[in-house]
Every structure is written in C-alpha cells, then in structure tokens.
Amino acid sequence: MQRWVRLLLPHTYIDRQRRAGLLFVLPALLYFCLVFLVPLAQSILGSFYFMRPDGVARFVGLRLYNRVLTDPLFWSSVRNTVTLLLISLPATVILGLAVSLGLNRLVSLSWRNTWAVMYFMPFSVSLVAAALVWQWIYDPVYGFANYLFGLVGLLPQRWLQSVELVLPAVAVINVWVRLGFDTMIFLAALQSIPAEYYEAAEIDGANSRQRFFRITLPLLNPQIVMVCILELAFNFQVFDQVYATTQGGPAGASSTVIVLLYETAFKYFRLGDASVMAVFVFVSLLVVTLLQWRFFRKPVEY
Amino acid sequence: MAERVLPPSGASSKPRRSEAPSRWLSHPPVGPTFARWTAVLLVACGALTVFFPFFWMAVTSLKTVPEIQRVPLQILPDNWLNLANYREVFEREPFGRFLVNSALIASISALSSVVVSSLAGYGFAKFDFPGKSVFFFAIIGIIMVPFQSVVVPLYLWVNRLGLVDTYLGLLAPDLVSVFGVFLMRQTIEAVPGDYIDAARIDGCSEIGIFRRVILPTVKPALATLAIIKFMWAWNHFLWPLVVVSSTRMKVVTLGLTSFTNIYFIEFNLVTAAAVISVLPILIIFLTLQKWVVQAVVMSGLKG
Numbered sequence: 116m117q118r119w120v121r122l123l124l125p126h127t128y129i130d131r132q133r134r135a136g137l138l139f140v141l142p143a144l145l146y147f148c149l150v151f152l153v154p155l156a157q158s159i160l161g162s163f164y165f166m167r168p169d170g171v172a173r174f175v176g177l178r179l180y181n182r183v184l185t186d187p188l189f190w191s192s193v194r195n196t197v198t199l200l201l202i203s204l205p206a207t208v209i210l211g212l213a214v215s216l217g218l219n220r221l222v223s224l225s226w227r228n229t230w231a232v233m234y235f236m237p238f239s240v241s242l243v244a245a246a247l248v249w250q251w252i253y254d255p256v257y258g259f260a261n262y263l264f265g266l267v268g269l270l271p272q273r274w275l276q277s278v279e280l281v282l283p284a285v286a287v288i289n290v291w292v293r294l295g296f297d298t299m300i301f302l303a304a305l306q307s308i309p310a311e312y313y314e315a316a317e318i319d320g321a322n323s324r325q326r327f328f329r330i331t332l333p334l335l336n337p338q339i340v341m342v343c344i345l346e347l348a349f350n351f352q353v354f355d356q357v358y359a360t361t362q363g364g365p366a367g368a369s370s371t372v373i374v375l376l377y378e379t380a381f382k383y384f385r386l387g388d389a390s391v392m393a394v395f396v397f398v399s400l401l402v403v404t405l406l407q408w409r410f411f412r413k414p415v416e417y
Numbered sequence: 418m419a420e421r422v423l424p425p426s427g428a429s430s431k432p433r434r435s436e437a438p439s440r441w442l443s444h445p446p447v448g449p450t451f452a453r454w455t456a457v458l459l460v461a462c463g464a465l466t467v468f469f470p471f472f473w474m475a476v477t478s479l480k481t482v483p484e485i486q487r488v489p490l491q492i493l494p495d496n497w498l499n500l501a502n503y504r505e506v507f508e509r510e511p512f513g514r515f516l517v518n519s520a521l522i523a524s525i526s527a528l529s530s531v532v533v534s535s536l537a538g539y540g541f542a543k544f545d546f547p548g549k550s551v552f553f554f555a556i557i558g559i560i561m562v563p564f565q566s567v568v569v570p571l572y573l574w575v576n577r578l579g580l581v582d583t584y585l586g587l588l589a590p591d592l593v594s595v596f597g598v599f600l601m602r603q604t605i606e607a608v609p610g611d612y613i614d615a616a617r618i619d620g621c622s623e624i625g626i627f628r629r630v631i632l633p634t635v636k637p638a639l640a641t642l643a644i645i646k647f648m649w650a651w652n653h654f655l656w657p658l659v660v661v662s663s664t665r666m667k668v669v670t671l672g673l674t675s676f677t678n679i680y681f682i683e684f685n686l687v688t689a690a691a692v693i694s695v696l697p698i699l700i701i702f703l704t705l706q707k708w709v710v711q712a713v714v715m716s717g718l719k720g
Contacts, residue, residue, distance in 0.1 A: 119547070135623045136544020143537035144552055146593050151559045154570035161570065210463075217460040220453060232706055233464035236471065239702035239709070241652035243670045244691040247677065248474045251684040259473060262490040291467065296713060303714040352563050355654040359674050373565045373655075380569045381659060393566035401561055 155397070161390035175387075183391040191367060192375040195282060199371065200350040202286035203293075207346055208339065210290065211297030216331075218298070219305045231302065235295035242292065242355035249288045250275060250360045275361050278368040285369055288356050293349060297342045304338040305331070340411045344404050351400055372396055478502050478689035485685055502689035506676075509686075512693060514665060515672035519651050520697070521584065522668060526591040526650040527643040533593045534642060538601025539631050543613060553602070559595050565655065572659050582662045589660075591650050597642050600715055604638035605631055637708070644705050645712040651698050669694040 125131040162179055164172040183189050214234060221227040237245060252259045253274035261271040274284045308331065316326050332339075354373040357363060363370030363378070372392060380389035477485060479494040481501070506512050540546075541553050571590055580586030608631060616626045632639070654670045661667055667675075673694055676687045702709055 122547070132544060133546040136540045136546040136549070139540030139544065139623075139627070140537045140552060142533050143556065143593055143598055146533065147556055147559055147595070150571065150590050150592075151562055151567055152555075154567035154574070155562055157570035157573075158566055214460065214463055217456045217463075220456040221460065222453070226457075230460050230464040231710075232703070233468045235706070235710070236699070236702070237467065238713075239648055239698050240695050241654065241670050241673075241698075243652075243654050243673050244695050245470070247673060247687050247691055248470050250677075250682070251477060251688060252470060252473060254684065257486050257488075257490065257684075259490070291470070294467065299710055299713045348563065352565055354565065355670075358658075359654070359677070376565060376568075377655070377659075380572075386569055386573075389569050393569060396563055397561075397566040400563060404561065 158390045158393040158397070161387060162394045164387060166386050179387045179391050183388050183395075188367065188370075189372075189375065189392070192363075192370045192372050195367075195369060196351060196353065196371045196373075198282050199286055199289070199353060200347065202283055203289040203350055204343065204346045206286065207290045207293045207297055208342055210294055211301055211342065212335075212339075214294065214298045215301035215305055218302055231295075231298070234298050237292045238295045240292075243359045245292055246288055246356040246359045249284075249291070253284055275369075276365055278365055281361060281365065281369040285353070285356055285361075289350060289353065292356075293346060297346070300338050300342055301335060304335050308334050336411075340407065343411070344407055347403060347407070348400060351396065474688045474691055474695075477685060478692045480685055482683065482685055502685045503693065506686055506690045506693065510672055510675055510690075511664065512669075512672055512690065515667050515669045516693070516697070518584075518587075518666065519668040519670075519694075522587050522591070523647045523650040525584075525588055527647040529588075529592045530594055530597045530646045531639050531643050534597030534601045535605070535632065535635065535639065536627070537598045538603075538605045539627055541598070541602045542605040542608075543610070556595055556598055564590065568655065568659060575660060581660055582666050584666075586660045587657060587666070587668070590656055591653065594646060594649070597646065600638055600642055600712070601635070603715070604635045608634050637711075640705075641708040641712045641715070644701065644708050648698055648702065648709070 121130050122134050122137060125134050161172075163174060163176060165175045165179065166172050218227050218231055218234075221230070255261065255271065255273045255276060258274070260274060264271055272280055274280050312330050312334075313326055316330060321329065352373055353371045354377065357369050357371055357374050358377070361369045363374045373396070376389050376392040376396070379385050379392065476492065476494055479497060479499050479502070481495075481499065484491065484495060537556075541549065567590075575581055575586045575589055578586075580589065612630050612634070613626055616630045621629065651668075652670060653668075657668045657671050661671060673687070673690050676683060676690055
C-alpha cells in the first residue's frame, strides 16, 4: 500500500523513476484490460446468465452449459473443428519442416529467397480472398481441381459441396495459408544451428539420417512445439475461410465452433449460449496449449 | 558434447525404419550433387504449386463468363487486357470506398500500435516498478485469449457506446496488439543503458529520452511492427462482419463476399475483386518482405 502511495507522491529519484515506468506501460495496460480482460470476464459471467429479449439478465447457474453441452449441433461442430485440426496441423508442420530443410540446402541465396517468398506469399493474403480463390479452384463444374482429376483419370468431385470432402478441402486451404509461416520459423532456426555440429557428427561417422534425427530434430524442438501451438490456435479459430465459402454447409459438415458461435450470437441472438461457447473455446485452447507446452517442450542445452 | 548428440557407435549400426527420404532431409547445405538437385527440384515444384492460386486468380479475373465456363478448360485468357471484370466490380459495389476504409483502418491501427507498444516496451524494458512482471505476463497471457471468446461482450460495449458502424468501432479491438508490446520490449531491452543514462545526465526528460534516444535506435522494429499490423488489420474479417451494417462502412474483406451468393457465383468478378483486395497488401509485402520475415522470425524464435 505504502509503495503505491509513494508512486503517487514521489519524494526520491527512484520513486520518480518507478512512476515514469508505470506511466509508460499504463496506456497498453488500460487498453488490454478494456478490450480483452473485461470482455473475457464478461464472457465467463455471461455464460451463467440468461438474457431475455428485453435485456434483463437472469442468473441460471449451469443451465446454459447444460443446454449447449448436450446439443448435438455443438458437438458436431467441435468434431469438425478437431477433424480440421487433425488434418491440417500435422500436414502443415511436416510440410513446413520439409520445405525449410529443402530451402536450407539451396546454395544460391537469391534462389532460396525467391522460393521462400513464393511459399510465404499466401501468409500476406486475407483468409477471405484465399478461400474465395480456392472455392473457384474447387468449383465442381469448371474448377481447376476437377480438371486435374480429369487429366489423371479420376472422377470429378464436389469438394466444398460434399459432406465427406469439405473438411479436407478446407484443410488444404489452411495448409496453403500457413505453410510459409512455419517454413520461415523453421528456416531461421535451421540457420542458427552451428555447422560444427554436423561436421563433428560426420567425423564420428554419423550418416545423414542420424544427423537429422539426432541433431536437427532435437535442436528444432522448441520451434516445433511453438509452431504446433500456433497452428493449434489458428485451426481452432477457423472462421473466415468457412464463412466466406460454405457458411458451415453442406448440412453443417463444415460448421466449426467459431462459425456456430457467430451464428448463435449474431443470427439467433442467444448471447448466453454464445458465451458458453466462448468459454469453451478459451478453456480448451488454454488446456491443450499448456499440456503441449508441459509435455513436449524439452530443455535443449547442447 | 559429441557424446550427447551422437549415439554410441554400437547403436548406430542398429537397423532403423527408413520412412523418411533421409538423403534429402539431411542438413548440411552442400551434399552430393544428385541429392542437392532433388532438393532444388522439390522445393521449386512446391513453390510453384503454392504460387498457382495467385496465378489462377489473376488469369480468371481477365476472362469473360463464357471463357471461364469453356470445356475443356482453358488456362490463359483470350484477351490479356480484358479489364471489364474490374470495371464491373467498381460499378456494382463502391469498391473504392472499401479500399479507402481498409487503408484508413489499417494505417491508424499500425500507427497507434507502434506508439502504444513502444511506450509500453520502453517501460517494461528499462524501468523497475511494482507489479512489473505481473503486468508483463498478464499482457503476454492475452495471446492465449482467442479474439472470438471476447467478441460478444466487445460488441455489446461498442453497441452501448453507439460505435456500431463507425470507424472507431471498427478500430476498437485493433489499436494495440500483444505481439507489438512483446516485440518492442525485446528490442528496447537491447538498447544500451549507457545511452539512456547519458541523456538523463544531460538533463533530458523521460519522454525526451524516449523520443530522441529510444525511438531512433529501434526504427527497424517500429517498421516491422507497423507493416505486420497493417497487414493484419487489412485482412480482418470477423470483427468488421460483426460491427459494420452499412455498405459505406464496409472494408475490402467484407466487400469481397458481396459477390458471392448461394445460388450462383460469378467467379470472374470474385477473382477480380480478390485481385483488387490482395494487390495493395501483396505489393507492400513483396517490397518490404525483409521486415515481415523478421517479424515472423521474432515471434518464432523468442516465443
């Protein structure tokens, strides 16, 4: 308490310094409180209240949780989200790793840069634009995907309009968008590995596979864990791509948790139910991230 | 060190499943010629595949409806200078207005982010005050809060304050980002304390030190932050979708979706609109990619 009083009425140089520091960070602190912490608290509180159309809120305990968590529509969108995640997360990370290793092998720096930029370009584009272009590629009649399928003698597919293929198709969009980002992170990490490690390993007679699994992969562990966490967050929050193309269709086959949250809140105005979903998204992301962090991040000290 | 990295020589001869194309995966940049050329080839093919949608978007935007519906599919447009689709995009929707809105939102968001983040970064990096680490980790912890979990209460606040369908309402959640505070703190921490002390001895005020010593030394980081924030704000979709209700307040991402409907999508117009919306950001990205890559790597290596 006394400390805070001294900050308000500084006597000494140190106190003035402390106040200055606090004043420097104050705008950011206030902003984040207003825009993230207070709304988050409100989301959590709001999940216990039923909002009547006239704006009066009534405390209903866990009844909204009961309603949302027993709703098959909610669970099918959770399942869709997880399926999407299970397809696109490993694909992005493995492809990103492969591409960064390939890029790292290129001797010519200018070519490496050119290819890297091409991989990275989708990252700068809005998800809406990306999804719409892919929707055109996926067009069942005139799309390029079916043209390719026809060239190799496969039957045309309905892609985004097919219940089975819509999630893999959206996953391809996700991989396309995120691949460059992961590649860049891996490439930077690869370049920070001292070449001596490989030379020493080679002298000791390690073959290339051993060098990869015993040197490269362990040293990339922090980046891999971090990229997995970022991809997890990205895939958990899939909204733009789906909303701009299928709007969750066909028959809810591509409806993700966030799409459902958006529709619950802003189409059907069931704000309490939407708050329950918001809490669900927040808590599950938190738990999964902490678990991932806890179990997969090994301290690297070579 | 070698003992930890390498297996004992007995273990190395143990047969191992070789599912990975290990020749190619092995690290050092100079290897056998064959392996190197395989790597080049695969990387190039992948890059061209990733690039293809951009190419496809551009050529489709130059085609007429009969052209895009031609069977068998024709890759290149008949007339490379057919800009009718672009004209129609601007005629049907006030796309110029959307572009201005997007540019305005993205610029303000970049500017405010740079100012507030560098102030906070300086405070966190070079000062000591009660609760400093608690505050810092609280801010970093916000990365864990998905925007979607706060979107409903945020909308209710914006609504209560009468900011729905205004620029301020559009900007509200976009003014500062956690990434910015983090980036600026990391950068300013590396500024030598002697510079600051010297300025202080010369009688410079704290704000003066910030303006004359800190900001000039961290210019690259400021540029990085501004560019990345501009790109993010330009590409946002969910929040504008929630908060915008009139056509004249729409941003480009929203404008894009106005060419699609359930029954029929005129992809020649959609791709033209997509090119318009993507081009500014792509030009910025390609000219300043060094900074963008730096931002990504910063967020990657230190995260």
